[in-house]
Amino acid sequence: MLSIFRNNPKIVIAIFAIVTIAFVVTLVDKGGMSGFTGGGSGSSTGAIATIGDTSISADDLEQQVRNRFAQAQQQQPTLDMPTFLSGGTFEQLVDQSIGATAMEQYARQIGLAASDKQINGQIAGIPAFHGPDGKFSQQLYEGALQQQHLTDKSVRADIGGTILRQMIYLPVTGAQTLPDGLVKPYANLFMETRSGEIGFVPISATQGSVTPSAADLQGFYKSHIAVYTTPELRTLRYALLGREQVAAKAIPTDAEIKQVYDANPDKYAARETRDLSQVVLPDEAKAKAFKASVAGGKSFAEAAQAAGFSAADTGVGVKTQNQFAQQAGAAVAAAAFAAPQGGVTDPVKSDFGWVVVKVNAVSKIAATPYDTAKAQIAGDLVKTKQDKALSDLVAKVQDALDNGQGFADIVKANGLAIVESPAVSAAGQIPGQPAFKPAPDLLPLLQPGFKANPDDPASVQPITPDERYALLAVGHVTPSAPIPFAQVQDRVKADFVASRANDQAKAIATALQAKVKAGTSMAEAFAHAPVKLDAPKPTEGRRIDLARMQGNIPPPVAALFSTTLGSAQLVAAPGGQGWYVVHVGKVTPADDKALAPAIQEARNHFLPAANDEYLQQLSTAAKIAVGAKRDEGAIQGVRAKLLGATPAQ
Template structure:
């Protein structure tokens, strides 16, 4: 080693060392070129795709996939990344990334821009980023991004691409309309009715009763692992604390009660409140005339109607409140009058008030002893709130110091509890039992936490605090075959039954071709099958139902008259046979409202179609190169595979 050190310091060693360093750099550069002119590095490198000159990194795809799963959880709380990927979600996310990037590249190549000011304007207009005053709030913006694990740069880039897409696609779809001949044709379809029949061949009827061989079951399980993915489950440790942990800290002393009485003496002084009905007129002469009329036995309301005015009522107000709502002169006049009489007219900024005193509520002053129970109750609420806040701050401090959950619970005198394994939907895994009510407000947060990191939150509507942590995480994955053998066998039987039901459906279709009715063709099967349903419906009836049209009915309304088709039911449930016997076309007047409705709907449909065609044309125009190796690496990383 000393020899090499001395050599590197010599006049011959220095140039040799520099040449060696240069050789290493050249080797790195050439190896990168040799790997791929576009992609580089181990397992395809960081780039999952290149769109034009824009590169989409593996972190971009990972972030987009995580965001998509978060969004999907708004509808399905138990969905996990493996389930999302199994359902093709990652492919959809990548396609969206490629499309958005292609549109942005095309827009920039054609001189369109989305500058910082335009992006800033979009950010400021997003409601989630506004504060309590309705204006953009930097802290709200930061918290919203942190909750979605996004950076400012990512948000700005996404908004910029969206603005470019608007500039490209909106003009393509704007002003789209359909020819009148097409409008009339589609409007006439609304009046159409169809008659036929639908039969179902359930897989369960044809399913084998024998258990499959171990080899067949294993092959079926391997091919359908995605159907047996369990949701992520978490056990949560928690405790709650509230007023029961405060002891005598929330009980006010006699000295505190006396001090409160002194500091709020106006609250316990004698007070008078009055309810009045009043009429406001522009002149004093008019006010005096109305007052005299009422004093002579007339009605204030009748006088108001004759003058084409209206009366108003002020309920149970003090003299100070009357003064603030009207004027001090009006308040003095009202409180000088007796109950049931009309006060002397007095002026405010609105005019002269003619006020009738309807009710008087006088409350005498209260002594300390008389007000003691009321003061004690008020102070208990105040002291309880303060003591709970102090206790919560103590707990938060212990959390920041890294104290364990049992230590924190012991400090406040609470008992730690542990939930069974829970799903993100708030159910005990494998049962219909709900999670404990105390943990439900924090469940979403608990499914975003790492293990052993306590947090504190207040349980609405207040008065109780929850301290919780994730105790155990079971990742979403396909259940081992040994644990769900019966479930897999049932699914295998249903799958085999679906194959046999399909063969039966083909036989039924052959009988229909020979002229048999659907009912007769179904009866010809050796298995006991459900009766055939006769259908006679119009399109308007389907639309008015307000529900999603069942797939067999949707098929019936897309078939040609006199034909029959088969349709697979979801989840290997069986096969439908749809037999369309007759189509009745409806009549359409020139002024039928359906024409205008169809015109609007087709305009929207044509606009979407033009925009879709524009997207396809852009993707053909902008060169897109995918790195399947890197994409597969991201897929495995998201699934937790090596």
């Protein structure tokens, strides 16, 4: 569960089952504080699957999917549920939820258990529940649970399940590696050199031969009427809910500032910190072998890599002894802070396995005087108080909506100001005003504003998570309508000419491609084209160079690596400018010296996928061991409900 916040790529199955607490923390961290209710066990809705002696209810599955959808929308605001569920996503989430539950049941079946101490440590380690003093705040924790209608018992059950799953899969994936024979062919694909030629057939070479008639233009206009239609326009009314609305309630007193200073000796008193790295191994023998390899001359990083750990897996960062004890346990922290700088501890048993720690650096930090720390503490307290006040305001507005109050009444009761947008399209544009740019606050409101029906009640929508929200209502709606032909005749003519020129350019490029495939050289084929064309340009490259372009790869260059040796491929130029003909004439494999680093890079690239495969196999085995039975009718019922028009309440 906590891997969501620690970016551990190994936790693949567990994160989908621990929806309850994960969603609470997502809401706290990202500011999605309105319009949601938490999932949980014991739902009244029938089960979609029975696993061992437990089950997953339809309500639980629906909430899990909606939570994942809400998280995805934070990254892609225009995403809708049908798009999110396309491509097998729904089936994958169902399988992962059942698999995660099966792994938990199997762990219990073989006698594993999660202690209260382990669960307490996981909860205390979630940054979202830390107060301004950097320590776990019971008040923040209970407030988050209350806001999401959750119980401490259900959250602890979810976290306990995650711990059990970790006990099962960490030994399986912890020391995973891949042999050279498996990754070398992929490494060679990255390092091989491809040579060829790229020719271009621009539409400008054929445009002069196109002269449309009046009938041509009318036909083109009618067949492309969607292009010549004014989009639906809406005015949106909204009232901002931001830090400026709660600032007056968030001024800390001197007593509060002093209290935070006195309560944080780890932050302000004189102290020692250590930059640490660690590996966690499943048994003492492997931990001792790891320590022996370091003592024998390997660096800690080399030994960790040989054991299947990346730098991200081993990095702990800079910690005080108290901080590290909360994370790893008192015994591990004591050993780490007893070792000298550069030293490596003997294996120490922890709740998750046997730990070996390396002390990378030791720092002595002088105390920070109160007068020096006061401004920073005050700033932190202001933010904390504003966070709380903003959360309360958003919750108050949401409660008013749930109780049936209207937009105007809520605005008046909370002293908010109404902003009304001009009539804009769903893309934030005003027809005939190309220079118009919507206000920054309006941009994130366009998607929900156009998704809502005109007579829907107002809703609370995020603008900037944790910072700004809006009480949003739809104003006036102007339906979409075709633009009269007379007003767009010149545009229709230009589009018609460009379309026909593109068709002719593609026909020429297709004929050239066929000649090259039949054995004609690129130079000869282009020299004898029916229109005057520039000679093809030679090109050369490696796949690894494309990876370094971070996705900004010209289409014809990408085609060089998807075309078979000796063949040619047709590629459309961006913006309808013409057509490329790409020919591959030579493929040169990399030599062994150049290939060596690529093999390791390929291994690192495929290790997460290999771990995923192991986890999927482990999940399947757990289902067989405990017994898992799906109710396909109930599952499809959840899918149908998710694809309906009614949002989760």
